[in-house]
Amino acid sequence: MKKFSPKEILIPTIVLLLICVVSATLLGGTNMLTKDKIASIEAEAKASAMQEVMPDAVSFSEAVEADEKLEYSVAFDKENNAIGYAFTVSENGYGGEIKVMVGLDTNGAVTKIAVLSANNETPGLGQNIKKASFLDQFIGKKGELSVVKNAPADNEIQAITSATISSSAVTRTVNAAIEYYNENLAGGENNG
Amino acid sequence: MKYLIALLVMGLLTNNFVLSKFYGICPFLGVSKKLNTAVGMSAAVIFVMLMATAATYPINQLLVKNDLAFLQTVVFILVIAALVQMVEIVLKKFMKPLYNALGIYLPLITTNCAVLGVVLLNVDEGYTFVQAMVNTLGAGLGFMLAMVLFAGVRKKMENCDIPEFLQGLPITLIAASLVSLSFLGFGGIVEGMGLI
């Protein structure tokens, strides 16, 4: 290998360094411009999901973090009475994490659920958990739910064809919310 | 522990990096014609993947702490490129046999989306260091499994009478489709083993 003169090493280094500095500055600038917008979009998506699962609520409390997989907000009506809870629960689906918003009324029954994110589920199969025909099965359910493949009885949820794992992941999030409610929130009328 | 095994099995079978997530298709199609090149390439990929995960994990912590998470892509790709170069130099100098086996694949790995893909995925899923390493290993082994299996399939295909217009890449892709289809059958394995 031939010897490098100092100049031969210095010039490439400086050029590369300059390119890095310029691009880092540009990125910092773009980040400053878009940061707030991105944060507000995320907050907005969450707020609209909360409203969707608790349609009667007028306002929500700040989120309370129960553990790293579960957090909840208390929903209030016009007179500031607690009318239910909006849980955000994560679980492992088929291809990675899925996040579900679960609404429970003060009796611990499901008002409605919505899928917040399921990016890694298979399109055409696992992604079908976002369909209303599947999600609406949960409305009004109470207590431990299980997933079945044929016609469901009480406290049973019919899995989506060829997406049993994604279906049962959603069911587990609902179970987690109900379980948390029964253990920590049931009975107390004015939590929050 | 159960979760770690689940990660490994998922990377290997249910969410195979190549066949169901489409990372690293170029080498999968390009260097899978012979078994030994397939093994060499995937060994090099596993090696670089593990090194890249180990190197980017602390760097990412640093970036997040300083509110610089938006630099992730730029920093990670540079780390990977530098790492590949360094590994190449070290191997060439100190481990000649290994260099002879893996050397020619190393420069190709910088632009292999499987490596950057797994690093970004680890960050996205918020894995701990151990989880990230296991996930990377699963992804790498999954890559190797797909490469080796596919090399076998292509060897068989050599002696087949393939219609003229399908010869070459088209039939290779259709064969890949069938291999991918067979991996669908592993779908329930993680849940079936009670790992989730």
Added chain:
Amino acid sequence: MAEKKSLGKEFTKGLIKENPVLRLVLGTCPTLAVTTSVTNAIGMGIAATIVLVCSNIVISALRKVIPSKVRIPAFIVVIASFVTIVQMLVKAFVPALDTALGAFLPLIVVNCIILGRAEAYASKNSIIYSAVDGLGMGVGFTAALCLMGTFREVLGAGTFLAGIQDLLVLFGDNVLGGWNGFDFNGALEFAGLQPITLFILPAGGFFVFGILMAVANKIADGMGKPKAVLGCASCPMAAHCTSKKEDSKCNKKEADAV
């Protein structure tokens, strides 16, 4: 040499003659991964085109400044910066696209089309030609993705352009009267049929790509052009590879490849 080429030709070559996906076999990963719907395909195509044009312009402008020894890392930094900028803009203005494309948005960095064009074209040609080349390649990439996406979405999901509002959100709410693509599922159900889900699964992606490649080869054959091959010629690291006196091995690999 660049001066002899016409701009129009530079643009159209990316569309058909040197279509990056179907002729040069570049960027196969996103081609397979994001074509489950036409909307995703268009989104990915536009994002990649923007990065391609911008990085081609910058790299062409800097081609005399960047020492050849560090050109690959320099190219990578330029490309990665544009990718991150595009990613942030997409997150801020077209959030649904960000969720749909997932990791494949940042992975535009390692899309061989972009580094490949930087290395093979932009580092040797003037700015205007490089920009036009990037635009042509980007449009060709988008067109190929849309073709794949059309087959996969129509056959696999029974829809066409579903979720297009997620993209049109750029131009305001309820563009085209809130039209959100065609849905043939009702008609299919009426006929007692179901979409062939297989086509949006990974296996279907490989299959459709294989068939399209066969058709492209057939057409190329009819025009007396060689078949598309995956090998060192299309690899952006080829120069890096052959410079290592491993010439014979690289050539061997090229022969191996398909």
